[in-house]
Amino acid sequence: MDPEEVAARVLRLRGERQSAPDRLRHQGDYRLWQEALIRLTWPLQIKGIITTWQLELVA
Numbered sequence: 001m002d003p004e005e006v007a008a009r010v011l012r013l014r015g016e017r018q019s020a021p022d023r024l025r026h027q028g029d030y031r032l033w034q035e036a037l038i039r040l041t042w043p044l045q046i047k048g049i050i051t052t053w054q055l056e057l058v059a
Helices: 003-017 027-046
Strands: none
16 A cells, blocks of 8 residues: 555544544554644635634644
């Protein structure tokens, strides 16, 4: 699987579960999840889908 397919799989799976991956138990998924959220935050804010307070990124 190429990296984009892996990232899409993680986002789909987490969307179905409606939960973020556990940072310690699923480190690879967590990293991909965080990167996706960082990249999507601005476009989603511009479209009015989310506001800053709705998205909490955990360092």
